Amino acid sequence: MSTVIDKAPTVFAPVETGRRPAAAVLALARFEARELLVQIPVFFFLLVYVGTTAWKLFSPREDMNNYPILHDVDRATQPGTLLLAVAAFICVNVAALRSRRHGTDRHFDVLVLEPWRRTVAHALSVVPLAAVTALGAAIEFGWAALKPGAVGHGSVAELATGPLVVLLSGVLGVLIARLCPRLAGGPLVVVVGFATLMVVSSVVGQTHWLTWLHPVVSETSNNPIPSDLLGRPAAWHALYLVGLSAVLLCVAALVSGGRTRLLKAITVVALGAMVTGIAGQSPGDDAALITARTKASSTPAAFQSCVAHGRSTYCSFPEWTGWRDDWEKVVDRIQDLAGGGAGGAPLTIRQRIPVVHQLEGDAAIEPLHTPGEVTAGTRWGGNRVPEFAVGVASVLVAGDEQAVSKMCDARVVTVMWLAMAAQDDPMTAFRHVRLDDSLSGSAVALAPTNPVGMSAEQTRIVRALLGRPLYGVTARVKAHWTELTSPRTSEARVAELLGVPAAKNGTGAGESCQK
Amino acid sequence: MPEVGAAYARVRALLPPLWRALPWRVLGAAGGSATALPALARLVSGGHDTAFALILLRSAEVALALGLAFLLDDPARHITVAVPTRRVLRNGLRLALVVPLVLLCWTVALLLVPGEIRPPAGDVGLEAAALAALALTGAAAAVRFTDEPQPGAVVAATLLAVTVLETLLPERCTLFVDVADPGWAAAHQRWAVLLLLTVPMGAALLPERIRRRRALAWTHR
Numbered sequence: 001m002s003t004v005i006d007k008a009p010t011v012f013a014p015v016e017t018g019r020r021p022a023a024a025v026l027a028l029a030r031f032e033a034r035e036l037l038v039q040i041p042v043f044f045f046l047l048v049y050v051g052t053t054a055w056k057l058f059s060p061r062e063d064m065n066n067y068p069i070l071h072d073v074d075r076a077t078q079p080g081t082l083l084l085a086v087a088a089f090i091c092v093n094v095a096a097l098r099s100r101r102h103g104t105d106r107h108f109d110v111l112v113l114e115p116w117r118r119t120v121a122h123a124l125s126v127v128p129l130a131a132v133t134a135l136g137a138a139i140e141f142g143w144a145a146l147k148p149g150a151v152g153h154g155s156v157a158e159l160a161t162g163p164l165v166v167l168l169s170g171v172l173g174v175l176i177a178r179l180c181p182r183l184a185g186g187p188l189v190v191v192v193g194f195a196t197l198m199v200v201s202s203v204v205g206q207t208h209w210l211t212w213l214h215p216v217v218s219e220t221s222n223n224p225i226p227s228d229l230l231g232r233p234a235a236w237h238a239l240y241l242v243g244l245s246a247v248l249l250c251v252a253a254l255v256s257g258g259r260t261r262l263l264k265a266i267t268v269v270a271l272g273a274m275v276t277g278i279a280g281q282s283p284g285d286d287a288a289l290i291t292a293r294t295k296a297s298s299t300p301a302a303f304q305s306c307v308a309h310g311r312s313t314y315c316s317f318p319e320w321t322g323w324r325d326d327w328e329k330v331v332d333r334i335q336d337l338a339g340g341g342a343g344g345a346p347l348t349i350r351q352r353i354p355v356v357h358q359l360e361g362d363a364a365i366e367p368l369h370t371p372g373e374v375t376a377g378t379r380w381g382g383n384r385v386p387e388f389a390v391g392v393a394s395v396l397v398a399g400d401e402q403a404v405s406k407m408c409d410a411r412v413v414t415v416m417w418l419a420m421a422a423q424d425d426p427m428t429a430f431r432h433v434r435l436d437d438s439l440s441g442s443a444v445a446l447a448p449t450n451p452v453g454m455s456a457e458q459t460r461i462v463r464a465l466l467g468r469p470l471y472g473v474t475a476r477v478k479a480h481w482t483e484l485t486s487p488r489t490s491e492a493r494v495a496e497l498l499g500v501p502a503a504k505n506g507t508g509a510g511e512s513c514q515k
Numbered sequence: 516m517p518e519v520g521a522a523y524a525r526v527r528a529l530l531p532p533l534w535r536a537l538p539w540r541v542l543g544a545a546g547g548s549a550t551a552l553p554a555l556a557r558l559v560s561g562g563h564d565t566a567f568a569l570i571l572l573r574s575a576e577v578a579l580a581l582g583l584a585f586l587l588d589d590p591a592r593h594i595t596v597a598v599p600t601r602r603v604l605r606n607g608l609r610l611a612l613v614v615p616l617v618l619l620c621w622t623v624a625l626l627l628v629p630g631e632i633r634p635p636a637g638d639v640g641l642e643a644a645a646l647a648a649l650a651l652t653g654a655a656a657a658v659r660f661t662d663e664p665q666p667g668a669v670v671a672a673t674l675l676a677v678t679v680l681e682t683l684l685p686e687r688c689t690l691f692v693d694v695a696d697p698g699w700a701a702a703h704q705r706w707a708v709l710l711l712l713t714v715p716m717g718a719a720l721l722p723e724r725i726r727r728r729r730a731l732a733w734t735h736r
Contacts, residue, residue, distance in 0.1 A: 041676040048683070086679050090672040101665060186668075187581050187675035188541075192548045195574035199555045202567060 024113050025121045032125035036091055045087035046132065052080055053136055057143050067149035067323065067381040070141070071227040074158035077137040078216045081162035084133055085169035085215075086190065088126050092170045093186030096122045096177035116258030119174055123249050126170025134163040149326075149381065152319045153227045157234035164241040165215045171245045175252040206358075209282035212237060219359035224378045226303070226317045229296055230359065231289045233281035240277025246270030293356045300352050311335060312347040316376070320351055323380050330385060331374075333422035334392050337474055339481030342396040348373045349392075352448075367401035367449040375401065375448040383446070386429040389419035390447040397485050405450045407487075410494040412454055414477065414484045416445060416462045421473070426466045439463055457491055457503060464500045473498065525600060526608065533608050538585045538667065542613065545582020546620040549575040553627040565694045568632045569639070573691065575624045576643035577678055579617060580650040584674055585667030586613055587654040592664035602723045606658075610651070617647065634694050638703045642690075645710040650674050652717035659720050 036042055059065065096119070099105045108118065137159050144150055176189050197214075204210045211217060212233065219232070250267035296303050296317075306315040307324060312331055314324040327349050335343050352375050354363035365375055374395045376388055393415045394404040407415070416430070423429035427439070434443040435451070440459055444451045454462075465473050480497045483489050495502055552575045556568050587606055589595060595605070621643055625636055653674055657666035681690050690709075692702040 041672060044680075045676070048680070052683075083679065083683075087676065090675060094668055094672050097668065101668060187671045188544060188548060188578060190675060191574050191578045191581060192552065195552045195555075195571055198567075198570050198574075199559060202563065203559050 021113065021117055025117045025124070028113065028118065028121035029124035029127070032095060032122055033128045036088075036095060036125050036129065039091045039095075042084075042087045042091050042129065045083050046129075049080060049084050049133075049136060053140055057140065064379060064381040064384065065144075066147055067151070067379065068144035068147055069224040069378070070145055070150055070152040070154040071158075071230060072152070072220075072224050073144040074141055074154040075218055075232075076220070077140050077159060078162045078165070079218050081133050081137070081165055082216060084129065085166045088129055088166050089169040089173040089190060090186055092122060092126055092173035093177045095125070096174050097181060097186075100181055114257065116253040116256035116263075119178060119252050119256040119258075120249065122177075123171045123174045123252065126167055129170065130163040130167040133166045134160070137162045149322065151322055152224070155227075155234050157238040158232070160238050161216065161234070161241065164238060164245065168215060168241055168245045168248070171248045171252070175248050175255075178252045178255045208284040209278070212240075212281045213278070215241065221359055222362045222379070223354050223365075225293070225353050225356055225359075226296065226319055229289065229293050229356065231285050232359070236277050236280030238277075239273055240281060243270050243272075243274025243277050247274050297353050297355045300350065304351065306348075311344060312349060314349045316351040317353075317378075320378065324349075326380060326385075327376055327388070330389050330422060331392055334389060334396065334418050337418055337421055337477065338393075338396050339478030340485070342481070342485070343478075345372060345396065347392070347395065349376050350374065351376045351378065353378055365449050367405060369400060369402050371400045373400065377448045383432050386419060386423055386433040387446045388448060389422055389429075390415065390433060390445055390452060391449065393418035393422075394447065394452060401449050404447070404452065407452065409487045410458070410489050410491045411485055411487060412452060412458050413461050413465075413491070413494050413498070415452060416454065416458070417465050417473070417477070420462065420466055421470060427463075430462065430466060455491075460503060461491070461495050461498065461500050465498060526604075529600060529605065529608060530612075533605065534612060536589070536591070537609065537612065538588050541585040541667065542582050542616075545578050546616065549578045549582075549620050550624050550627065552578065553624045556628050556632070563632055565632050565634050568628045569634045569694055572624065572628060572634065572639050573642070576621075576639070576646050577675070579620060579643065580646035580674060581671045583613070583617065583647050584650040584654050584671040585665075586610070586651065587658050588665040588667040589658075590664050592658075596723075602658075603721050606655070606721055638699070638706075641703055641706050641710065645706045645713065646674075646678075648710055648713040648717060649677075652713045652720065655717050655720035659724055 037046075056065075099108060108115070141154055141159055145154065173186060176186055180189075201210075201214075217232075217237070246266065247270045250263060250270055253263055254267070300317070301315065304315045304317055305321065306313050307321075308314075309324070309328045310332060312328070312335075314327055316324055331347060331349065335345070335347075348370070350368070350373050352365055352368075354365045356363070365377070368375060372395065374388075374392050376391075377384060380388075391401070394407065395401060396418065397411050397415050398404045398407050420426040420430045420433070431437055431439055433445050434454070435446060436443050440456065440463070442454060442456045442459065444453055476498050477484060483497060484494060489497075492502060553568070553571050556563060556571050586609055596602075621640070625633070625639070650670065653670045654667065657663065657670050663669075684690070686698070688705070689698075690702055690705055692698050696702075
């Protein structure tokens, strides 16, 4: 019994399906992205992010939001995205370890999609989340830019930083999952990383190039400066973040066993981009920028354009020209209330910035010597309006800003009344312009340059005046202008001239200037 | 008293396998980083202040809590569910084995911070205890309400998310305050409340759910 095989068995040629690994990676990335967005932490943090962004946009208390400075707003979109970055890190890490946790790793070995492509797909699943972040940043910025009071120029690189940080943290989550899969300790890495970062930054201090290695460098200040004086290497930083994300992704793919030529080439390119970014952002502020800042602070007139409106001249940096009308309204209202020569005195409103050594932190602006010249800051809206009014009124009464710091007499009453009576809601403005938000006792009233000290008695008189009808007080101020603006007039006499009854226990004379 | 003797024998028999089955890698990593972080305060030269030490100690306490989130992980859960020894006893023994080690870790961490910049030990300890209780309660809840043998990773991720969210709370109900802050005492009352709330909750969640088994029996009938 033998079987003769008379013809060779037919072997079917392998079916040419045309492998398209990229499509498979994208399909997996799409699936993982959907999974990621329905994770409770991601969903919750997204909710918090949207909530805080909406609160920032619609917050009723911050009137300064109506006058946004766009080259500060773009930077302000960055810190909020750190929340999403943490959520992305944790959830991508957990997702990348899902197969190991469920013991399905070896089932994947029979699939055609290699582990490293799977890793890449996990990293790509963060892209939609980064897109949501980009949308959030764009809405935040666009909302500010559409306000009529918006000034300045935003930067795309600053806006891109937030989404890039989310992307980076997602990639980092995948890398950690591949590097220490047994540990299942992604959260632990976050805590240890955070503490190490704190220690390292406390050790190295404020070295420029080390500071800029941080993903988010938000140098915030209350005194914005013109955008060409900022000197932030935002574009280089964005390149650094892109390069770093790509490098980490490539390392994760290499760790998972990817060895294709394309992957190696991309690694080299990404490394190059990262190094270029670091090299670009590392040099500190160059000498020309520092000189320009000093000049803009000491001799702002060379950088500014001026326009004459009515009695006064308004000078501002080129980016702030839109606010001159708002300044004019305040100045005109105060001058209409003032009597004597002050009502028609030509003032020069000069926008100024403090001496800028670094972007972070606040510095005071030195008062001006020139008679009739008033300082305006680089912010407007909210409390900045009555503060500017105090500056204008004190120059009208005292002559120049230097003299205001020596004004320790009853002229303070006239100054504060002029400034507050020109506000829409005098009593609220009076409360807020005082440093301790009080309506009684001695306090310091804020102004663009040096603050004005008020004694308890002066506060009482001003409060009484603000409670009365405007026309009556205006008539008295105009009638007695010369005496009211004389440094020799006593507080009791001022109260008498303005028709305010004397205090029961005549105290408080001259206490405003006690140090 | 044969019952007591039998229970004692059972515990003695249970201890060595439990000791072996503890998630040592994660616990070791958490304990190691919790002691290594405050050690940085000693290694790094320069006059640092209490706020710096506080950041390190808080990182240490969060790290410890993250490690404890993995404590109730039991890869063999689907097998051990059938053994006559109750889960309360098994998990209680796990706790009893690990708590002294965690206390040791915490003491070492606290002592590693130089004395002159060390924040109040009792208050920081209270924070650590509350966070640890929160982690263990989370782990107990995950074990009780899911069928997952190793829910630790998810619990740890949730704990970290909660910790990050805590820092966003408004000032009047925040938990992480600075030492110099006038709200330090009030914040630690909140920590104490958190501890007092989580401990009974965690204890209540330790036993196995009985109704679940009935439901399962119903479906398998």
